[in-house]
Amino acid sequence: MKKLVLVVSLLTALGVIAGVVALRSETVALALIERALNAQGTAPALPEETLTVVVCGSASPLGTQPDRAQACIAVLTDQHFFVFDLGAGSAARLSQAQLPTPRLTAVFLTHLHSDHMADLPTVNLPRWAGGGASEPLMIFGPAGVDSVVSGFNEAYRIDRGFRVAHHGADFMPPAGGTLSSQVIEPGVVWSDESLSITAFTVDHDPIAPAYGYRVDYGGRSVVISGDTVNTPVLWEAAAGADLVFHDALALPVLKVMSEAALSAGQPRLAKIVTDVMDYHAELSGLQASADAAGVGRLVLYHLVPSPPNGLVKGFFDRAVTAPSLVAEDLMRFELPAGSKTVRVQEP
Ligand SMILES: [Zn+2]
Numbered sequence: 199m200k201k202l203v204l205v206v207s208l209l210t211a212l213g214v215i216a217g218v219v220a221l222r223s224e225t226v227a228l229a230l231i232e233r234a235l236n237a238q239g240t241a242p243a244l245p246e247e248t249l250t251v252v253v254c255g256s257a258s259p260l261g262t263q264p265d266r267a268q269a270c271i272a273v274l275t276d277q278h279f280f281v282f283d284l285g286a287g288s289a290a291r292l293s294q295a296q297l298p299t300p301r302l303t304a305v306f307l308t309h310l311h312s313d314h315m316a317d318l319p320t321v322n323l324p325r326w327a328g329g330g331a332s333e334p335l336m337i338f339g340p341a342g343v344d345s346v347v348s349g350f351n352e353a354y355r356i357d358r359g360f361r362v363a364h365h366g367a368d369f370m371p372p373a374g375g376t377l378s379s380q381v382i383e384p385g386v387v388w389s390d391e392s393l394s395i396t397a398f399t400v401d402h403d404p405i406a407p408a409y410g411y412r413v414d415y416g417g418r419s420v421v422i423s424g425d426t427v428n429t430p431v432l433w434e435a436a437a438g439a440d441l442v443f444h445d446a447l448a449l450p451v452l453k454v455m456s457e458a459a460l461s462a463g464q465p466r467l468a469k470i471v472t473d474v475m476d477y478h479a480e481l482s483g484l485q486a487s488a489d490a491a492g493v494g495r496l497v498l499y500h501l502v503p504s505p506p507n508g509l510v511k512g513f514f515d516r517a518v519t520a521p522s523l524v525a526e527d528l529m530r531f532e533l534p535a536g537s538k539t540v541r542v543q544e545p
């Protein structure tokens with residue numbers, strides 16, 4: 199019996215050693231990589247006749263954390279793919295969520311702060327190189343969006359030239375590498391036979407104009423606040439919506455941060471923290487406003503500050519009542535048309 203145990207132990211040890219040696223072999227490594235790539239395949243199909251929403255960024259610039267990209271909400275059906283804001287890091291989130299970036303329909307900007315648009319050129323490369331887009335990516339936004347877009351186009355002009363010369367204009371049509379812009383006013387800004395998008399003015403004073411958006415599809419509706427204080431205008435536009443993504447500011451935490459910055463001899467930081475306190479939505483009262491507007495679920499995103507730990511996140515968690523919740527990057531919501539169902543997938 200002892201002999202048998204010894205033999206089994208010896209064989210197991212030899213197996214482990216052989217495995218370690220194999221993993222160090224480049225031939226074996228390449229075979230494993232190829233198998234993983236083959237298994238990856240194409241992006242999974244979206245459910246039919248369903249409004250799908252993916253959180254591609256839930257952070258604010260203040261206290262940015264590695265697990266949260268800056269503001270970004272993706273709204274899709276099997277026929278549409280819109281992105282509302284594209285802050286730093288959010289293009290990578292779209293890729294991680296395996297969303298079909300090559301067929302991105304358009305981007306809507308809520309306003310022109312950098313944390314809502316820094317990844318615009320980044321998101322266009324997979325659309326152009328991977329999808330072979332031959333038309334510019336359309337960017338809708340408030341007054342000034344044309345200046346932003348022409349600036350990005352100029353900044354990336356040399357890059358586009360390199361890529362077209364390297365791969366050929368047939369493979370990478372030059373126009374596909376560019377962005378185009380359209381200035382919008384409040385009202386219906388997009389519609390077809392099944393989906394409409396309505397813009398409304400929010401209060402991010404002194405930044406103006408700043409818009410929120412409502413998407414309606416198959417009797418389901420999603421509202422994205424962008425940056426705003428808690429304003430009745432938004433709740434009028436959001437009446438009866440299934441989901442409202444709202445920016446949120448933990449005022450008690452900001453006050454402590456401001457005082458701590460002053461104590462530490464950092465008056466510049468203290469000023470910035472103090473300045474942002476009155477142009478985002480303070481947590482208290484948000485859930486009550488959502489309830490009064492008949493909103494199905496309030497989802498807090500663009501968290502100010504982006505919570506570095508559970509102590510800070512607790513302020514956001516305690517401000518909502520289930521099924522309302524605090525967004526995490528890559529959280530996914532599915533709203534089948536003509537129903538009341540909301541399927542939530544944790545990241
Ligand atoms: Zn802003």
Ligand SMILES: [Zn+2]
Pocket residue numbers: 258259269311313314425500
């Ligand atoms: Zn912002």
